[in-house]
Amino acid sequence: MQEELFTKIVDMDEEGSIKLAKEYLESGGNPQKLLEVCRNAMGVIGDKFEKGEYFLSELILGGEIFGSIMEFTLPHIKEGESEKLGKIVLGTVKDDIHNIGKDIFKAFVEAAGFEVIDIGVDVPEEEFVKQVKEHKPDIIGMSCLITAGISSMKRTVEAIKAAGITDAKIIIGGGRVDEEVRQLAGADAWADDAAKGVRLCKEL
Ligand code: B12
Incomplete structure (x- = not known):
């Protein structure tokens, strides 16, 4: 096949x-x-x-x-586990409309037992902050597939920290993401495939 x-x-x-x-x-x-x-x-x-x-x-x-x-x-x-491991607010960052990878990661991490609040694509930093304040997640997930999205991720992480949100861990993912981008954006972890993302979420 x-x-x-x-x-x-x-x-x-x-x-x-x-x-x-x-x-x-x-x-x-x-x-x-x-x-x-x-x-x-x-x-x-x-x-x-x-x-x-x-x-x-x-x-x-x-x-x-x-x-x-x-x-x-x-x-x-x-069709996965039912015990809830934690809550994740997940979105694709501003200027990026790719949703497929985000949706796959969402399905994987939900199957692993996380609750996911999906806030969509092309999400501005202030919307991330608003949703995080409202839902108080354990983890914030950002997806990014285009180079332009890297600065959006950096700005979003900065806005989250400036809003005093320090207890939620931040994981970034998608085709444009690697260790260098993680450091630049100031995130806690990165993954370029959904299964690895799930493993990291369990560890964070
Ligand atoms: C399909 C596609 C589109 C579709 C999107 C449809 C949709 N509904 O998403 C459309 C046609 C709309 C599109 C538009 C554009 N695209 Co496009 N697109 C693609 C393509 C071919 C596939 C993307 C995809 O779905 N991949 C499959 C998924 C499953 O992979 P993934 O996203 O990496 O996700 C996996 C992991 O990364 C991880 N993951 C994903 N998110 C997250 C989040 C977290 C937290 C975690 C832990 C893990 C995780 O889990 C997933 C499963 O393992 C890619 C090529 C590529 N190599 O990716 C180009 C690509 C991303 N696009 C590209 C470009 C240039 C564009 C456009 C600018 C084109 C244009 N001239 O208009 C626009 C940009 C629009 C915008 N502002 O966002 C470039 C980006 C280059 C760059 N460096 O910036 C690429 C790489 C193509 C290329 N090689 O040139 N595109």
Whole structure:
């Protein structure tokens, strides 16, 4: 399945990839593996976009294919533990509208037993602060896929600290995030995949 699905997504075969993904799940396939294949295919679509081989229309269609597959795959991941491990306020930072990675991390961390308050995408720093004050989470999660989002993350962390919120741990994630960005943003932890993010949330 994996190679065939990967190729169908990269080739923009929407109908074929959705059909194959459904068949895989119906035959008892692993939902996490399925999402991993999709994510790898999105990486190739992104690379092709960068090289000028694909255009914005392909980026959009790729996102739609992944979105459709995610819709019927995430409920399979949600069948998880019920004991609550803590609360997370999660959003994609200002100037970034990518939601797929955030939504996958949300499903993973909910399945692991965390309560998640999802505050959406393109979230300004003042909205993060407002939501954190209201919900008093144990952890604040920020997603970021574009370079422009790095300064948004830094500003958001600064705004959270300036508001006197020091007890919630901050974890950042997404394709643009690494140890250097974590240090720059002043976050406590970073993860570039959902499973690693869940492990870190349990440790924080
Ligand atoms: C699909 C897509 C889009 C779709 C988004 C659809 C959607 N609903 O999200 C659309 C078409 C809207 C889009 C728009 C744009 N995009 Co775009 N997009 C992509 C693409 C191909 C896939 C993104 C994706 O969904 N990946 C799959 C997910 C599952 O991976 P992930 O996000 O990394 O998430 C995983 C982990 O990181 C982690 N995680 C994610 N968040 C969090 C949070 C926490 C707290 C934790 C712990 C973990 C965690 O868990 C996830 C599962 O393991 C990427 C290519 C790529 N390599 O990522 C480009 C990419 C991100 N886009 C890019 C660009 C340039 C753009 C545009 C500027 C294009 C344009 N000219 O308009 C706009 C930006 C709009 C904006 N202001 O945000 C660039 C960014 C380059 C850069 N350095 O800034 C990329 C890298 C493509 C490229 N190679 O050039 N895009």
